[in-house]
Amino acid sequence: MITTRLDLARIRAARSDIDPIFLNTPLYQCDALGRELGCTVSIKLETANPVRSFKARGTELVANLLAGQGRTAAVCASAGNLGQALGWSGRRRGLDVTVVASRAAPAVKLDRIRALGAELELVDGDFEAARERAADISLQRGIRLVQDSLDIETCEGAATIGLELADAGSSFDTVLIALGGGAIATGVGYALKTLSPDVEVICVQPLGAPAMTHSWRRRRVVTTDSTDTIADGVAGRFPIPEVLDDLLAVADDAVLVQESSIVAGLRLLLEQAGLVVEPSAALGVAAVLEDRDRFAGRHVATIICGSNVDLDAYHRWIRT
Template sequence: MQSVATATQLELSPMPLAQQYLQKILLSSVYDVAKVTPLSSMKKLSTRFGCDVYLKREDMQPVHSFKLRGAYNRIAQLTAEQAACGVVCASAGNHAQGVAMSAASIGINAVIVMPTTTPDIKIDAVKRLGGTVVLHGQAFDQANDYAKALSETEGRVYIAPFDDEAVIAGQGTVAQEMLQQQRDIDVVFVPVGGGGLIAGIAAYYKAVMPRVKIIGVEPEDAACLKAAMDAGEPVTLSQVGLFADGVAVKRIGEEPFRVAKDYVDDVITVTSDEICAAVKDIFEDTRAIAEPAGALSTAGMKKYLQHLVNEADKPLKVASILSGANVNFHSLRYVSERCELGEQKEAVLAVKVPEKPGSFLRFCELLDKRAMTEFNYRFSSRDMAVVFAGIRLSGGQAELTDIIAKLTLEGFDVQDLSNDETAKLHVRYMVGGHPPEPLEERLFSFEFPEHPGALLKFLTTLQSKWNISLFHYRNHGAAYGRVLAGFEVPASDDLAFARFLTDLGFVYQEETQSLAYQLFLNSKSK
């Protein structure tokens, strides 16, 4: 006969971890400083993937990040004696601003230790909020060790960025709002650094609506949760990438992992290019500019949806968290450069082309009027030229495969560099140098109208009369592309070459006397 538990036994039974956190989340006092943020529909991504896509706008918090929630919930629970000693924390930026604002709102002194790599926008924001900034170490872990040392020597209360129950509970209020705003979400994608946010969100959803899938998203070069899941315990990564600095953490928190291992359904990793593409997607749908870590979960959501086979009768409803918007403005140059690669809308190729008039024209003709995004070349021998070329794609990898096959069939030696980080970061800007022999060379800058066929028109007008000895072109989406081109022009051809420039109809200027050209590119300067 099966025994029946008594009321006393039920009271003594341990409460499931998710239920414990549910209580803490419901009792959090985050709304003394934080605000309820919108759950916005992303119409363009919804149309693209054939499902309902939502974005939780934590960039709209007073400090432009969700971190304010956990920081305030922890600081609000300090005793009067602890508050009098002040607080200290370590952060790449967003937790720092949350601690600074929370401490100032209660009248507590706060010291914030930040890595020396932290963007200026985050350092300045912390100072404006009243925090005292100390820069230490190259990454979060070094800053964190120093903050803990300050806690010991100065008696300050250490406010953990993620490995703390009160912080996790504060972050969990994000899920509480999401459930109230949209009750039938199927999958939630959460960015992962130290794990505080995903622990709070996972615990809340699994306590209230366990059918909802919780998927963590990490950069490929900072995947501490994935490493911990694979090992069954937190492990320390040897190094982490700093592009998404807000999640550049080497080791998942002990408490976040205790929650995540039971309640997180999966972990996805994404590349820097995929993060850049997500920054662009968020901007196009909302006009918000996410920091790389802020766009992380959207990048993972896109990757998930691209490979998803939806067998349900109704469209899937998914949501990602725009966790922060404290972006260093200058990093947008990198984002702009890489977002098209991240969506497979651009490919970069190294192509060997016979060094003879007409070869470049034939190469462009084989591209069948596809837009060129980049074209780098410098004369290096009389036999063979190696071109670094960027090509606009509309059909992704399948289209790229067809292009490579077509060029190869015509005798061009083609290498796909789209996933070669060295090529994308460095080599594309280093194609050039001095030619191996003196040339009768003239250098010109041009403004190319940004429309398909502009480069083909240039080469067709040239009609293979003069050898192109140098070429650099990069499309940045403006009305005109900037081009630098060198030509082998004998003095006897000066008048004919002038007619070519006139017939071309592009704005141009001769740059042969440029000091930079004379120093770095001219054969006579060797």
Template structure:
């Protein structure tokens, strides 16, 4: 894609005014840092309690409410959570949604797409293949595509989470976000620019932003591992890459074992049933990749909870 002007904080504020109460103001939960091997204060942003089960509802609703008058429906490609969110947002607005997803995606997510009334199109291959099929359908049917992570409206909508955090945890020193395509990272980093640093983290088996920063440009590569259905795009988004580059970001890579352990901790200790991708920020703290110093307050975004199984 050709990247145009990046969203600003004002664009995120306009997105928040647009979506209004259509999305939930999700709660935060403080946990004992000592339980995590951290010296400071740790706060969880429970975005898994959002409509459709993930932060993706924010960008999806902002897209739907930005459509021109008379639009009858939307199309989307997704490994799961974005498809669920688009199905929900379209149904809320009385629109038809056609969602293209890998046939191998988490069954619980595919089921939820249909549960919201969308037409599900299973595709052989990965998210990239689903996006190709979605674009072909869009060109044929004249249906607008809601991109999962790399358009102005999606990034601005995702950024509304950052505005909430600034109000809920005004003393935050850092926000940690799992990065897949990077829409949430890009949006929250934009919303909190000059206010709170935002730290992207990735699984070792989905290191798209990490590798892009090393290469100087987004790089197409495969994804695998427990979090790949949510954090395994064909490549990092141009928005996330541009923002991370401008901020000199570094991206810690989290092991599979650490992700599984963090997900188990969330369920066993605080009864938060996060999906693997949403457990990556906690895994980064528990494994010491993102240290939390004495006197520091760090917010971890628990981004989704569309699970297939218990930990």
């Protein structure tokens, strides 16, 4: 029996609290991509929704909980996608949402946070600086601090993706999951290991933002002084101990990939699948590119977790 903070009954019940627009996202075999990678590849497309990422599965649960408690406001730190998702979910339930983000976050993500009606505060520094400021605002205003990956709702919301993968009945050998703070990795990993225990769960992180992978490998929290990756959505430096404990229980492996492989993955997803995605969403493809022999002849599923990408930067990457 797998022991984590997550609960299968709650995850199944969560589906009734999540707007159906975020559920049952497309899952299909992409033969063109598979031919390029030398394995069978299925894509789970988590970008076909109003916020273009999986994050709203979790914020739907958070916002429902807060509204049920009579709360009227919430604050979060975000690299961009969580802020959009909380803004969307909060607005529908009458919550005042404040998002703290780094000034260096992609402008397209910041613009969409504002468009969703959230108050946006920008800080110098990276995501960790934003997390500190969000905590300060929570204390000053007496409002709920929504913490991605630490708040179990964010993990169990993401875990509904795992339910859908397990329910599909496909013969996946491996599922490749982007690893950042850990919500999607622990959520999907838990659902799969509970319902389809033979499926290999591999988490993928950029070499330039390796804190959670190093922590998984050493079985203790390992922090880094900085990050250097185009995959801004997974560029954290301080793993959360409780999340690491969950990850240790559900992940079969955690691998690091180079920036050049992430860019190559972006290009392949455009050319072979017709998908414009953000770098975090290309991590699974990057992992196969760096270790083709490991995946040769296998059936691999990769979760396309977000497509909120700055188009100017995207054009530079794919033309490299």
